[in-house]
Amino acid sequence: MISIDLIQNTAEILMDKAAIEIPEDYLTGLEAAAETEDGDLSSFVLQAMLENYKAAKEDRRAMCGDTGCPRWYVKMGNEARIEGGPVALESALRRATAKATYDVPLRPNRVHPLWRTDHNNNVGIGAP
Secondary structure: OEOHHHHHHHHHHHHHHHHHOOOHHHHHHHHHHHHHOOOHHHHHHHHHHHHHHHHHHHHOOOOOOOOOOOOOOOOOOOOOOEOOHHHHHHHHHHHHHHHHHHHOOOOOOOOOOOOOOOOOOOOEOOEO
16 A cells, blocks of 8 residues: 555655756756857756756755646556545645645646636646
């Protein structure tokens, strides 16, 4: 049985990593592109991306001010058993999203579709 605590803690770690880290092969490609780029504007943008990555890694903060809208896609086998079932899974992912929005921090990008109220936690109707 997979515990809800494990799911929530893992989701928080993944959101932190997604906002702060990039894969090594992507970093290598970005550095190579920055070294060979001739255009002024494109070279500036590539250098800014590398500087943002370095600062994010050193300070443990998001690379970009706009971290997008968090979304979870869960795929599990027929024999998977989650403590509390699918409703508990969804609740754990919502709690992880709200906590990561505050802790990382992530930019809160979700508002109520009718009233436009913002709870500053990236959690809303059907989201994440």
